Amino acid sequence: MTGRSLPPTSRFATDDGVADPALATALAACTRGDGFVADVVAALAAAAAAAQGRDLLVVDPGAAGVVVPRPAVAALASGVAWHPAVQAGRVSPEVAGTVTRALDGVVDLLAVEAVPGRRGEVAVLLTVRPGLSRAELDALVTGVCDRLVAQVSDFVDSLELRVSGGDAG
Secondary structure, eight states: OTTOOOOTTSTTTTOOSOOOHHHHHHHHHHHHTSOOHHHHHHHOOOOHHHHTTOSOEEEOTTTTOEEEOHHHHHHHHHTOOOOOSEETTEEOHHHHHHHHHHTTTOTTEEEEEEEEOSSSSEEEEEEEOTTOOHHHHHHHHHHHHHHHHHHHTTTOSOEEEEEEEOOOO
């Protein structure tokens, strides 16, 4: 804001409102379509939105804007590095492994795979035992959802489930 100054004791006293060069470069790349949100997250210094309990952070809303997803905002608030769940068309090994471990031992579940989603960030493909009743399938999906929410919500912004019957052969 032009014409206003902050007291010299403020931790923002030297802030002139100009974006950090690394952040400006990352934002410009995202706006052009050849950058990555992960680069923007890495360039962000204070996590004010996370400290205020926000789930999303929109950076440079006057321009095209870059939406920083909830897991990245949480990582910024915690001071830890954030890595996207899907990068270069593949689900990260960390997320895929967490999904697999979260669903290990679920009865009637024959196979689990984590792939890039169509509607969600990550799709979890479930192959279930053939012949399940509707009630059994509903219970299975509810249990899967509960486990996934408890285990992967820190890594993944949105999930979709795809269920298919198992091959009896």
